[in-house]
Amino acid sequence: MTESATKEVSTMIDANTSLKLTPMLLNGKNYQLWSKWAIISLKGKGKYGHVTGDKNKLATNPEEWEIHDNLIMSWLLNSMEPQISELFMIGAETSAKLWTEIRKMYSKQNNFAHIFQIKHDTAQIKQNQRSITQYFGAMKEKWDELDIHQPDTIDP
Template sequence: MTNNSIKFGNIYSAFVSEDVSSGSSNENPPQAPQTINPGYITLPTTYKLNGQNYNLWSHSISIFIGGKGKEDYLSINLVQPDDKSPTYKKWKAENNMVMSWLLNSMTPEIGEQFMFYKTALEIWEAARDTFSNQDNTSALFEIKGLLHDLCQGEPSYFITLNRYWQQLDVLDAITWSCPTDGKQYKRLVET
């Protein structure tokens, strides 16, 4: 084997046991290509935060991060260990991983705003404070108009209807009867 060119998609472990200059090979045959762990190359979500789609983005990225078992990094329940703690190195690596997932799920213009935060929780809370729209009037109006125009005979009627109902549930304003309700809801959302 004298071809020493590397093709995209082929990743070889270490160096191939071959002397390319003389054309002779060592006794060990070349290693088979290895695949990259899909968790590192999979995009977190197809919904990139663009400033207009916070609700869809936050739900989608929450599912992704929860699926990786790292949802605690978006919660105040996980406390950053002291930098001298034996668990600090692991916490830092996982926090950086979640931060990269969050930043990679944003458009470059939006991601730049959050690039220098220190924790995933800081990014998560700042994105919520910046882009979650407390007054969803225009989005509610648009969805209600689409529902009004939806015809029952259309092939994807039920799927479309269900999707818009779910979006209305997310956007619909909640009126709390007392401050304790709001605190309880916030606690449930953060867990």
């Protein structure tokens, strides 16, 4: 496949406005995991600079930038439960503003109850008839989930 044909196919794939960036929809309770998936997807498509504001409209063709930015907004909105996406439809003029508003609303949620539940579930895991690999896998899954929800600290 020629370089121009590859670029054309890539553009057609990117132009899919019904694309969902994440395997799960943002439901208001799963922001941490949802945002991690969204970042991975956006970085994989070379579009993460739009939501961080690093991809400046003035640095590129403004019309092309706006097309890409609106596409990214549609991907983000399609990756949310309908009642959540409705909250952000009005007022989000750019994908960076949309990303910031989503982060403001959901990233500072009180995760203490969820963290407690993860720790409780972890303590309840028993090896029983599992192999050591299966047992370790179940524990690691909970530890990884805890890493996602537990805020980073600078305490020694």
